[in-house]
Amino acid sequence: MKLVLRRAALLATIALGGAVCARAQGLPSEPVALVGGRLTIGGDVSASIGPDDTGFFNYTDYEHSALKLFRADLSASFTLNRHFAVLAEIRDENIDELHAYALYMRIRPWADHAVDIQAGRVPPTFGAFGRRLYASDNLLIGYPLAYQYLTSLRPDALPWNADELLRMRARGWLSSYSIGDPTPAEGVPLVAAFRWDTGIQLHAASGVVDGTIAVTTGTVSNPRLTDDNSGPQVAGRLSARPVTGLVLGASAARGPFVSSTAARGAVGDGHDRSFTQTALGADIEYSRDYYLVRAETIWSEWRLPGVGAPVINTPLRALSTYVEGRYKIRPGLYVAARADHLGFSDVVGSAGPQSWDAPVTRIEVGAGYSLLRNLVLKMSVQRNTRDGGRVTSATLTSAQIVYWF
């Protein structure tokens, strides 16, 4: 019943898109400023509609597909003085319960220097896309595979041997293993864009170079509110703007990935920090006149305990690369495309070597039209192919309406 209600709400939102457009003149077009401008509230609301994704190519967890999603973000910034601000964001997906997506304090020790300390549930340090995943920032409707596609790995459950791991190829939307939590649940993407980590972050910027370092409780693929393995992750990012319009970025992160409970179930106590995720990333963005091009590549490896034979010859590695671009055809109208691939290293099972998860390739092309400055209608078609699983390919057409203030 709840699901029916959610779908009805989603369909009603899409169907009322025209009415929304007509009435949007009365909606805020700019952030709402209160308390003399100290409190600023912004929002980003999107509704996407698409066909059933039976291959779970676009699922961000077992229930939510990026192509059939109503999402409402409300973000707020309260500036206490020149040195302190509190920032928060709450999010609802498909008219479900609200989640605190971000809540942290931003401290600027020297008002005239671009050095900031952020503590709490903070934005991702690693990578480029994780900080522009709002629908209004996304050129298309789907997300890059590295940030969205669910691999079969889980931090709270571990495969007994390589055969058990290989049985879960292309089953990241609902994988289950015999060690740790036996309940089937979704796996993790290379970098989780839909949850933020908790910890402390130091950022410094000059005119050309930005640097950030963070210590957080989770890992890039499994951000957490509270720690589950007594080991913090250290992440860093360096970006440079050598010329106007060009941004070069490099990121790195390393931290314990497997939960204490799962590690204990596999190899006993004392190995909380042994089974890590290490990720490296590089990104580039160039824009000029009417076009924008971005590319990002992310490499990740996970070290898992070897338990039974055939033993998993860790580390398990994955590499994802995407290139996306946008071109404005005329005021308010653009076309965009993204080519994306996610590949995995081999493990040796009883039947021989095989990639530990099924490689995926996605091509997505689309267009966006601004009905108003802050009301955008998008359409896209994506072609997904996968070397494994029950569904090995899918062509999905979707539409999305985005409103922000």
Next chain:
Amino acid sequence: MRKYFLVFVPFVLLFVPFVMKGARSGMIRGRVDLRRVPLPVEPRPNVAGLGAATATLDISDRLASVVYLESAPRGAFETVETTHAVMDQRGERFVPHVLAITTGTIVDFPNSDHIYHNVFSLSRTRTFDLGRYAAGRSKPVRFDRPGIVRVFCDIHSHMNAFVLVFSHPFFSLTGADGRYHIDNIPPGTYNLIAWNEGVTSEPRSVTVTDGSVDEEDFTLR
């Protein structure tokens, strides 16, 4: 309907008992009193940012109002000169925030920041998108139709400005003290309107005679 108030309405001319040639002129002056605090547009809460935004906010340019004649005598439209105006992009702001021009004016949009800007407008009066361009470059836009054009930056959502395009020269931008004056108005009866940040006064009927100086104050709430 208020959004069309700047559009020339031909039948109004029938009620302007005026022959431009050889006529003298009068002046309307006064003050616009703003009873509301025009807050600048705050940047969107930069929750996903790794650090604080660097934009500086300034409300002084929000105090500028425009006072104009809703209609004008026929002679006012006989010559359309191509002139240039400038709306700079500086410190993540459009400077000036309000520009009042006549039709046919070319507005140059230089970028004086060391970052990209992307000026655009989806206003029906004038739709354009200048794309991204760096410091030191400028791109022009010609405004041929009267109306209000809201100008934005596609990269910095808090950057916005107004270009008010008139089909006649009888308008005035208020100074820092809120005062305005419209000179050389041919004798006749006109509707006078004050505007600030999208808020307009009720039209006020004003009769201008030879050599007259009318004092008209407005209060905008």
